[in-house]
Amino acid sequence: MSGKIVSRLSAVLDRVKAAAGSRESVPRVVAVSKLKPIEAILEAYEAGQRHFGENYVQELAEKAKDERVQLKAPDIKWHFIGHLQKNKCNLLLETANLWMIETVDSVKLANALNQTLVRKAKKSVNVFVQVNTSGEDSKNGCSPDSCVDLVEHIVKNCHLLDFRGLMTIGQWGHDYSQGSNPDFETLSQCRVSVSEKLSLPLDAIELSMGMSGDFEEAIAAGSTNVRVGTSIFGEREKKQ
Numbered sequence: 001m002s003g004k005i006v007s008r009l010s011a012v013l014d015r016v017k018a019a020a021g022s023r024e025s026v027p028r029v030v031a032v033s034k035l036k037p038i039e040a041i042l043e044a045y046e047a048g049q050r051h052f053g054e055n056y057v058q059e060l061a062e063k064a065k066d067e068r069v070q071l072k073a074p075d076i077k078w079h080f081i082g083h084l085q086k087n088k089c090n091l092l093l094e095t096a097n098l099w100m101i102e103t104v105d106s107v108k109l110a111n112a113l114n115q116t117l118v119r120k121a122k123k124s125v126n127v128f129v130q131v132n133t134s135g136e137d138s139k140n141g142c143s144p145d146s147c148v149d150l151v152e153h154i155v156k157n158c159h160l161l162d163f164r165g166l167m168t169i170g171q172w173g174h175d176y177s178q179g180s181n182p183d184f185e186t187l188s189q190c191r192v193s194v195s196e197k198l199s200l201p202l203d204a205i206e207l208s209m210g211m212s213g214d215f216e217e218a219i220a221a222g223s224t225n226v227r228v229g230t231s232i233f234g235e236r237e238k239k240q
C-alpha cells in the first residue's frame with residue numbers, strides 16, 4: 001500500500017497528544033475502519049494501531065474472522081460503534097477480539113446482551129452507554145435525563161457488562177466560533193450526574209466523543225476516547 005495511512009495515522013496521534021497537553025493519560029484513538037478494506041486495517045495495525053471501530057455487525061463479524069486479520073493482527077481490539085439491534089447481539093458477541101460495545105442505549109438492549117453472554121457462558125464485555133445529547137430523531141442513544149437510570153441498571157443487574165463510560169455522536173458541523181460544543185458539555189454533565197448518583201469516581205467514567213472534524217475540541221472538553229475514520233483512512237464510499 002501507499003503508506004498514506006501510516007502518515008495520516010501518525011499525524012492524528014500527534015494532534016491527539018498535542019490536544020491532551022499535560023494530561024496524564026493520552027486519549028485512546030479508535031481508528032474507524034467501516035467500509036474500508038482489510039489491507040487498510042492491517043496497514044494501520046502494523047504501524048502500531050490496536051483499537052478499531054466498526055458500525056455494522058455483519059461487516060465487523062466478517063472482518064474479525066478474516067484469515068489475514070486472525071494471522072497478522074492477533075492483538076486487535078474491536079469497538080462496535082453502530083446502532084445495535086437485539087437480533088444481532090448473538091452475532092456481535094461471537095466476534096473474536098470484541099473489546100468494547102460503545103452503543104448500549106436501552107435497558108432492553110443491555111438485558112439482551114447480558115443474557116446472551118450468560119447463555120453462552122462468555123466472559124464480560126466493556127460497554128459505553130450512548131447518549132443522544134443533541135436530541136435529534138436521527139440519532140440513537142438514551143436521553144440525557146435517563147442515562148443515570150440506564151447506567152444504574154447495567155451496574156446492578158447486568159453483571160457481564162462492564163460499564164466504562166458514556167458515548168455521544170452529537171450534532172454535525174458545530175460552529176466553534178460560537179463557543180464550545182453543547183453536545184460535549186451535555187455528555188460531561190451526564191458523567192457528573194452518573195458519578196454523583198452512583199458514587200463512581202469521575203475518572204472511572206470515560207467519555208467517547210470527537211470524530212475527524214472535531215476530536216481536538218472533544219479532547220479539550222474532556223474526551224478520553226476519540227473515534228477517527230476519515231482523517232486516518234481517507235474518504236469513505238457510501239454504503240450500498
Ligand SMILES: *Cc1c(COP(=O)(O)O)cnc(C)c1O
Nearest residue numbers: 032081211212213227228229230
Ligand atoms: C463513522 C463514524 C465515526 C468516524 O467519523 P469520521 O468523521 O470519518 O472520523 C465516528 N463515530 C461514529 C459513531 C461513526 O459512525
